Amino acid sequence: MYNHMLDGIRANDHRALSRVITSIENNQGLTDEFFISVYKYSTNAIRIGITGPPGSGKSTLTDQLIKLFLEHSKSVGVVAVDPTSPFTGGALLGDRIRMNRYIWEENVFIRSMGSHGDLGGLARKTQDVGDVLAASGKDIIIYETVGVGQGEHDVAAAVDLTIVVLVPESGDEIQLMKAGLIEIADLFIINKSDRDGAGRLAQLLQNILHTANVAEQSDPPVINTIATEGKGLNELYDSIEEYLTNMRSNGLFDANRLVKHRARVLGLVQEKLLDKFxxxxxxxxxxxxxxxxxxxxxxxxxxxxxxxxxx
Ligand SMILES: Nc1nc2c(ncn2[C@@H]2O[C@H](COP(=O)(O)OP(=O)(O)OP(=O)(O)O)[C@@H](O)[C@H]2O)c(=O)[nH]1
Ligand SMILES: [Mg+2]
Known part of the structure; x- marks a missing residue:
């Protein structure tokens, strides 16, 4: 049975992908053996997290990024994670409106996942879904999640690059620090830069980042975008590429992956122990x-x- 499922995944059969993901969501009898066989094919994909406040433009940005990745001959899997929503399967309304133009595109697969009221398991499930999409041959896996509480940390723990999306209304220094998004971001976007205050926020953020940067690494880039008009998107794309290239050349890419890999093992052991207990x-x-x-x-x-x- 697993061979059959794995064949479907490896053949990039989107219906098979949907079925497998539904099984993961519902905890329907997938064994360790299955996940082990999927994992083997999953390590080449680059995972990118996009997080930020509700309505900041994450889906619009994701939609634009998909277009750019396709133009660069890269296939994309998207997992839109909404920890506050009990709804799953297929797309949440907002995502559906913006991303349905890819529905017949075999190089793009988009899936929304809600919490099922089971927040603990959600982090693991989204990682498992990421593995499945990666094993189907997707070069890039994008996780979109609302940055309210734990969700963004779970995503940051699962990706190679975390993008935090802010909008000009995101507020003053204290609010930014309190929001806890500073530590997890590798790259900042100030979206809706067609609105007042975008330049000011970019400046403020750059100051905060510079002051907070004690490791003498380069500060995370801050990019102004207008997602609805595609403005700033090429710059964003280039920054993503540059970030990954730098991380690879200084060895941090692998080091980062290893830390996250270990954390994933730890989480899995805890979950298994709890289940058994x-x-x-x-x-x-x-x-x-x-x-x-x-x-x-x-x-x-x-x-x-x-x-x-x-x-
Ligand atoms: N003015 C302006 N509106 C934008 C921009 N980007 C997105 N929007 C609009 O903002 C609204 C929310 O955009 P989404 O992409 O759904 O935001 P989101 O962060 O995915 O929202 P949730 O997933 O619900 O948290 C939509 O009406 C977009 O058209 C922008 O750069 N400027
Ligand atoms: Mg969205």
Missing amino acids: WTSEKLAVLSQETHSIDSIKLSPYEISSAILKNE
């Missing part, structure tokens, strides 16, 4: 010990000890 008996103890408001008189330490006593 929470047997129905233990879940029964948990619900027994926490079934009424009186339960809060018992210390969490006491209850957890009771659950862990035979470990």
Whole structure:
């Protein structure tokens, strides 16, 4: 059965890809053996994360980037991850509107994934989906995710290059620092630069980045774009290429991948242990010990000890 699925993936059969991704989303009986066989073919793809506030233009930018990658004879897989949405399968409305022109294009595959209320598993699933798309031969995998909370960190942990999208309204220095996006960005975009304040924000950001840069590496580039008009997109494309070339030549590309690889293994081990641990008996103890408001008189330490006593 896995050979059949793997053949479909390797043949870039988009229906097969859809089916496999749905199985991953629903945790439907895919074994380690399957993921191991997919992984073998997945390491050549470059993974790019695009994150930023809701409505900042991530999908419009992704759409424009797809066009540029195609022009450079590169195939693209897109995973639009929305941790706040329970909807999955096919595209979310906004993405569908902007990206459906690629629906018959065999070198582009776009898929949205929601959380299913299961945030923990989402990070793993998006990585698995990335592997599947990579194994289908896509040169570039783009993860689009809303930067609200954990999602952007999960994406940053899974990619070779993280792009943070801001808009002129993204605010002052304190807001930018608080948003926690500074640390994860390899490259900044100030989109909607047709609006007031884009130049000012770019300047402010460059100052912050320069001050924060203690490692004496070059500061992350800040690029102004108007995604709806395609403006600044060539510059963005060139910056992506340049970033990857530099990372490769100074060895950081591989070092970065290795760190992330290790983190992925760690996460997987934790998830497997947890899955194994929470047997129905233990879940029964948990619900027994926490079934009424009186339960809060018992210390969490006491209850957890009771659950862990035979470990
Ligand atoms: N004025 C202006 N509008 C833009 C620009 N880029 C995108 N938009 C518009 O901004 C709106 C949101 O764009 P999206 O690409 O859906 O933004 P997003 O970040 O993917 O949104 P979510 O996925 O919902 O978080 C759309 O109406 C776009 O047409 C821009 O450069 N200038
Ligand atoms: Mg979007």
